[in-house]
Amino acid sequence: DVVMTQSPLSLSATLGQPASISCRSSQGLVHSDGNTYLNWFHQRPGQSPRRLIYKVSERDSGVPDRFSGSGSGTDFTLTISRVEAEDVGVYYCMQGTRWPWTFGQGTKVQIK
Amino acid sequence: EVQLVESGGGLVQPGGSLRLSCAASGFTFSIYWMTWVRQAPGKGLESVAYITEGGSEIYYADSVKGRFSISRDDAKASLYLQMNNLRVEDTAVYYCSRGGGSGWGQGTLVTVSS
Numbered sequence: 320d321v322v323m324t325q326s327p328l329s330l331s332a333t334l335g336q337p338a339s340i341s342c343r344s345s346q347g348l349v350h351s352d353g354n355t356y357l358n359w360f361h362q363r364p365g366q367s368p369r370r371l372i373y374k375v376s377e378r379d380s381g382v383p384d385r386f387s388g389s390g391s392g393t394d395f396t397l398t399i400s401r402v403e404a405e406d407v408g409v410y411y412c413m414q415g416t417r418w419p420w421t422f423g424q425g426t427k428v429q430i431k
Numbered sequence: 432e433v434q435l436v437e438s439g440g441g442l443v444q445p446g447g448s449l450r451l452s453c454a455a456s457g458f459t460f461s462i463y464w465m466t467w468v469r470q471a472p473g474k475g476l477e478s479v480a481y482i483t484e485g486g487s488e489i490y491y492a493d494s495v496k497g498r499f500s501i502s503r504d505d506a507k508a509s510l511y512l513q514m515n516n517l518r519v520e521d522t523a524v525y526y527c528s529r530g531g532g533s534g535w536g537q538g539t540l541v542t543v544s545s
Binding site for chain 1: 466475476477478481490492493526531532533535536537538
């Protein structure tokens with residue numbers, strides 16, 4: 320299975336300041352169709368996950384533009400340009416290139 | 432609006448069975464591949480089973496292979512997960528998810544305990 324490793328596992332962010340989360344895969348994530356299926360999800364306590372980013376850098380509908388994704392190969396990053404209070408929760412990266420799709424351990428974001 | 436509503440969870444003894452259902456609305460269910468993802472209490476996310484549109488391809492995580500069975504009924508816009516020979520470690524909230532996570536239900540809790 321592809322192992323997804325996130326860092327940091329915990330992040331204390333400052334309102335209005337940028338924050339970033341790293342995700343590294345144990346294998347390259349380029350699918351045979353040429354796409355890289357690396358997604359980012361946000362989960363608030365007691366809620367279902369919500370996808371923010373798909374295919375490395377495509378933002379889902381309704382997702383604020385302060386969220387952006389980047390990376391290639393085995394190294395990927397989620398960046399929040401200006402952290403807002405509603406951004407607290409746990410963020411997961413997920414690879415959908417090879418079954419079983421695998422998730423990172425999660426990064427818990429709190430406000431400082 | 433995409434809506435996915437899971438049902439069928441509950442408390443079951445080890446070795447028992449449950450059938451989860453997921454009712455979809457707000458989108459054309461038949462053209463999407465669907466996934467079951469679970470989350471053990473206080474833990475991360477684990478993909479369990481995946482079925483393509485039309486049901487032509489099905490995949491399972493090794494942890495459930497031979498015990499769980501995923502199916503779909505496009506006429507009813509519904510996804511199912513038949514879970515047999517349940518183990519304590521199957522205890523989790525089970526989510527149905529559209530495609531690569533573009534929509535999620537609220538989840539249904541399965542507790543396996545004696």
